[in-house]
Amino acid sequence: MKIYVSLDSAAKALGADEVAEAIRHEARARGIEVDLVRTGSRGMIWLEPLVEIDRGAGRIAHGPVTPQDVPALFDGTADSLGPTDDIPFLAGQTRLTFARCGITDPLSLADYEGHGGLAGLRRALGMEAAAIVEEVKTSGLRGRGGAGFPTGIKWDTVRQARAEQKYIVCNADEGDSGTFADRMIMEGDPFSLIEGMIIAGLGTGATKGFVYIRSEYPDAIAIMDRAIRLARDGGLLGPDILGSGRAFEMEVRIGAGAYVCGEETSLLNSLEGKRGVVRAKPPLPALQGAFGRPTVVNNVLSLATIPVIFEKGAQHYADFGLGRSRGTMPIQIAGNVQHGGLYETAFGLPLGTLVNEIAGGTASGRPVKAVQVGGPLGAYFAPHQFDTPFGYEEFDGAGGLIGHAGIVVFDDTADMAGMARFAMEFCAVESCGKCTPCRIGAVRGVETIDRIAAGDPDATAILTDLCETMTAGSLCALGGFTPYPVMSALHLFPEDFGQAREAAE
Ligand code: SF4
Structure with missing residues (x-):
């Protein structure tokens, strides 16, 4: 048994x-x-x-x-x-990235291989770097960390850069509220991430990889460490990958718990032992990244999806999805729901299907009031927007973003003015301090929402103006995207900001 x-x-x-x-x-x-x-x-x-x-x-x-x-x-x-x-x-799921998670022993290389693991790597070992990158481009894979930048194009920039040393950096600083897919992969199928990083190395000429994991994930850190040792013992890592004569090494680096270190340049500073402050771009990390060398920075899910793309072929992956959102997305369902968890599916499912059918509606049994999609910087969606299909452009068109595909559900007891205040407060606490619109703007944002709550008739216009300044003038997404939850809450639920509106009227 x-x-x-x-x-x-x-x-x-x-x-x-x-x-x-x-x-x-x-x-x-x-x-x-x-x-x-x-x-x-x-x-x-x-x-x-x-x-x-x-x-x-x-x-x-x-x-x-x-x-x-x-x-x-x-x-x-x-x-x-x-x-x-x-x-x-x-x-109901289409599990490509999570095909083995929950099925295999995460620390058994034999189990991994017995369930399709390493087939992609063996294929990639027989390909030229340019062909590897082309395969990733054909798959349509886009960065799963949130920005949605085409992974193959990023790899190609690094491949074409001339340098003695290049790096693959895995961004495992999963800090968005309501997200846990990176952690699940690292704890449940760590070899898929290792295999994906090796293939990334083969495609770009990088021979060293770092997995940058947030310190709040001690189990993921321990499992990744053990998996890397097992991979080395099994001939996957080192100077001669599976007897191919190709080299790749990797190690885990641990973050210190700053949300902004999920931003790639801030992560690179932290990885190098410096303070996690955002770097101005250019130069792009693809040309001057870790330790000044050409570097691929990819999210856990992007890299863990690479093996299945090479195992089943880029076209197989690209055949799933909607518009420019190709393949599958591991959607993380959290908040006030009956059925919370990870649901991997092809892009295109309407938000309402995810919330009302798959998640089973609210755990409280009360009506859904709002859904925040894409972490603490994501916009709120109201039930009248539930026909929005899950896709990068589709959410962008609806004034939001899918980010790392976390959805957090709220019932009709939620105070959206309070949630807007929380977004500004979060930004004020987590700001790296490099640019003024974010560092000062977030603090003023909290004060201005308090003025709205106190009935100040001028405060709503000031908040709108402040959000426009933060969007246009912030150096990175933390300051630039915080207006999404704030302004969507204000537009969708003006009654929650009622004191100011009544005073204004
Ligand atoms: Fe730093 Fe905020 Fe500016 Fe980003 S937007 S660089 S977190 S101060």
């Missing part, structure tokens, strides 16, 4: 370690041989701790399970959710 329990930190926070220990204890007490495998998470957080039991006819799901439920699992009398793959939340 094989039993699968997640080691993902969200599952652990809900008691997965205690359930795993209870399973070991029960098996010993009954004298039953059990193969207990700790996997990544399937992404159905409301069912964690999820226990899957395979008695030879496939995995049957049970969850959420407590240690007290474990004897019934062994007796075969516990409530069952049926075959895991048939659970609607999973069955």
Whole structure:
């Protein structure tokens, strides 16, 4: 009998370690041989701790399970959710980036290879660098960190740069509220990220990679560290990748917990041991990045998607999606929802389908009031905008952004003026201080929203003017995008800013 329990930190926070220990204890007490495998998470957080039991006819799901439920699992009398793959939340997905997450042992290279891993790398090892980059361009992959810049074009700039040393830097400083996909990949399928970084090295001529992980992710740091050691022992890293004569090495670097270090130039400063302050561009990191060398900076999801593109072919990936948003997106559903978790699907699904059908509406049972898409700098969407398809241009056209594809749902008790104030406060706290519109503007923004709340008739116009200045004059997205949540809250929910409006009237 094989039993699968997640080691993902969200599952652990809900008691997965205690359930795993209870399973070991029960098996010993009954004298039953059990193969207990700790996997990544399937992404159905409301069912964690999820226990899957395979008695030879496939995995049957049970969850959420407590240690007290474990004897019934062994007796075969516990409530069952049926075959895991048939659970609607999973069955409706198109899992390309997350194909192995929750299925394999994250630290077994043999398991990884047995589920399609390394096929992409073996193919890439037989290709010229220019052909590798062309494959990525054909796939249509765009940066999954939020900016949506075409990954192949970024790689091509680095490939064509002349330098003794080039770098691949993985941005794992996942700081957006409501996002957790990077962490899930690092904890649940770390070899996919390693494989993607090696292929990036082959395509650009880089021989060294860094995974920059936020310090708030201790489990991801530990698992990535162990996976890199295992990859080195398995001949994936070092001077002779899989006997090809090609070299690639990598290591983990740990951030110190600043939101702005998710911005690529600030991240590079932090990686080099300097203060995490944004650099002016140009020069582009692709030409002068880490330690002044040409550098690819890609998000975890972008790099972890590379292996499947090379395994199945760029066209296979590009065949999914909508418009210029090709492939799939791992969407992270959080906030006031019944079914929170990770949902990977081709671009194009309407926002309302995600919120009302897949997430099952609010956990409180009250009407949905607003959905913030794209992290703390993302705009709010109201139910009348729920037909917006999930895609870069489509969200841009609706006055928002998809960012790192986190969606946070609020019911009708949310105070949107308070949320707007929080956005400005967040910017004031996290600002790196380099440019005035953000450093000073965010502080003035908090004060101005307080003036609106106090009924000042002039304050709304001042806030609008301030947001325009921040958008136009900030050096990076932190100051430049903070107006998205502020202005969308003001436009969509003026009644929440009612005191000022009444006073103005
Ligand atoms: Fe720094 Fe803010 Fe300016 Fe970005 S917008 S460079 S975080 S001060």
